Amino acid sequence: MATQIDTLVTARWIVPVEPENTVLEKSAIAINAGRIVDILPTDAALERYSAGETHELGDHVLIPGLVNTHTHAAMTLFRGMADDLPLMTWLQDHIWPAEQQWVAPGFVEDGTRLAIAEMLRGGTTCFNDMYFFPDHAAEVASAIGMRANVGLIVIDFPTPWAQNAGEYIHKGLEVNDRFRNDPLISCSFAPHAPYTVSDQPMRQLATYAEELNLQIHMHVHETAFEVDQAMEQHGQRPLGKLSAMNLLNERLLAVHMTQLDEAEMDLVAGYGVHVVHCPESNLKLASGFCPVDTLLARGVNVALGTDGAASNNDLDMLGEARTAAQIGKAIANDPSAVPAWQTLRMATINGAKALGLDADIGSLEIGKAADIVAVDLMQPATQPVYDPVSQLIYAASRQQVSDVWIAGKQLLRDSELTTIDQEQLITLAEDWRLKINQS
Ligand SMILES: CSC[C@H]1O[C@@H](n2cnc3c(O)ncnc32)[C@H](O)[C@@H]1O
Numbered sequence: 001m002a003t004q005i006d007t008l009v010t011a012r013w014i015v016p017v018e019p020e021n022t023v024l025e026k027s028a029i030a031i032n033a034g035r036i037v038d039i040l041p042t043d044a045a046l047e048r049y050s051a052g053e054t055h056e057l058g059d060h061v062l063i064p065g066l067v068n069t070h071t072h073a074a075m076t077l078f079r080g081m082a083d084d085l086p087l088m089t090w091l092q093d094h095i096w097p098a099e100q101q102w103v104a105p106g107f108v109e110d111g112t113r114l115a116i117a118e119m120l121r122g123g124t125t126c127f128n129d130m131y132f133f134p135d136h137a138a139e140v141a142s143a144i145g146m147r148a149n150v151g152l153i154v155i156d157f158p159t160p161w162a163q164n165a166g167e168y169i170h171k172g173l174e175v176n177d178r179f180r181n182d183p184l185i186s187c188s189f190a191p192h193a194p195y196t197v198s199d200q201p202m203r204q205l206a207t208y209a210e211e212l213n214l215q216i217h218m219h220v221h222e223t224a225f226e227v228d229q230a231m232e233q234h235g236q237r238p239l240g241k242l243s244a245m246n247l248l249n250e251r252l253l254a255v256h257m258t259q260l261d262e263a264e265m266d267l268v269a270g271y272g273v274h275v276v277h278c279p280e281s282n283l284k285l286a287s288g289f290c291p292v293d294t295l296l297a298r299g300v301n302v303a304l305g306t307d308g309a310a311s312n313n314d315l316d317m318l319g320e321a322r323t324a325a326q327i328g329k330a331i332a333n334d335p336s337a338v339p340a341w342q343t344l345r346m347a348t349i350n351g352a353k354a355l356g357l358d359a360d361i362g363s364l365e366i367g368k369a370a371d372i373v374a375v376d377l378m379q380p381a382t383q384p385v386y387d388p389v390s391q392l393i394y395a396a397s398r399q400q401v402s403d404v405w406i407a408g409k410q411l412l413r414d415s416e417l418t419t420i421d422q423e424q425l426i427t428l429a430e431d432w433r434l435k436i437n438q439s
């Protein structure tokens with residue numbers, strides 16, 4: 001007798017990411033109670049299971065949901081507002097003043113909803129966020145059915161979210177408590193950067209992170225200016241300072257990391273620091289180049305992030321992956337560097353590992369959450385298919401993402417969002433543009 005399950009998804013190819021370098025042909029994923037219960041040839045699946053819903057995705061490839069490991073989701077509402085500037089001018093003269101004026105619960109809710117709509121349409125099923133009002137971002141994500149890790153932010157200056165380090169930390173701890181039992185939401189500490197967070201709160205976060213088993217998500221060595229300024233002010237590079245405060249360990253997600261000498265790469269590898277590579281933001285702000293190939297060769301876990309939509313200017317993880325692969329080769333002066341398979345790992349399982357979520361997400365394996373993305377390869381841009389991973393990384397665009405499931409729930413069905421009213425969302429975004437433009 002057939003076993004009853006919730007959903008069966010069949011496809012021409014499945015790239016489970018784990019085990020490595022595996023492509024399953026004409027196979028199916030059986031889903032029950034939000035989890036993957038089987039992965040097997042389609043013929044066998046149709047005999048063995050009786051599914052509430054069956055999705056036959058002919059010429060599609062199924063991959064694990066993409067993990068965007070560094071975002072500022074609500075900054076979608078600032079997309080295109082201040083382009084073609086270096087980081088510190090962009091932040092100090094444009095973004096921080098705009099945030100002081102506009103950031104509030106409603107702004108974060110609408111901006112995060114817009115970001116989630118964009119991310120889901122592009123195959124992202126989990127994002128690691130660092131922004132104000134993380135409780136509102138978490139609420140929106142949870143209501144939509146999106147998986148998120150929200151940053152419990154800390155920054156030295158007062159903002160609409162908190163006035164001082166004590167208040168940032170206190171409010172962050174409250175957010176962590178409040179979402180403790182939400183299966184889609186996790187939290188990390190998110191001190192903005194070594195140049196904006198003083199030593200005392202930084203040390204406090206290191207202690208709390210150990211106590212509460214939380215990751216620490218921070219911009220580190222984003223630009224040469226950051227490193228030069230730290231040398232001038234403290235006679236030490238930021239990574240040295242973080243090391244002295246015992247912050248270099250497997251809890252740290254160091255974002256950007258474009259300025260690394262040999263000793264620092266050894267340090268990062270030795271302590272198991274996770275590096276989050278944001279190639280498009282680094283390119284657009286001319287921040288520098290992260291030596292991904294060298295880091296990978298030393299065994300560093302390198303994940304991928306888009307950064308915010310005001311510096312990228314999109315939240316497109318397939319695009320980011322292509323850029324990462326291409327720029328990785330250029331920096332290494334080696335076309336075999338950062339190959340397609342490795343890049344897909346950076347966009348999936350490596351992000352999950354960095355967030356400590358790899359028992360649940362990042363690959364298509366029995367027992368893991370059913371966070372699944374279908375990409376339609378039956379398009380001129382991705383034909384013929386010698387290797388579906390090559391097509392995904394070097395040729396496919398996010399418009400080819402057709403279906404997305406998170407914890408077994410379908411959030412994108414045949415390119416339509418199921419839990420977001422897209423038309424209403426676009427009207428809202430335009431309302432924000434008008435308001436912000438008029439000020
Ligand atoms: C404390 S909330 C996050 C804070 O970070 C700002 N931000 C956005 N992108 C970057 C970046 O690439 N480097 C440094 N800071 C960035 C964002 O505007 C918020 O103020």
Ligand SMILES: [Zn+2]
Pocket residue numbers: 070071072219255307308
């Ligand atoms: Zn950032």
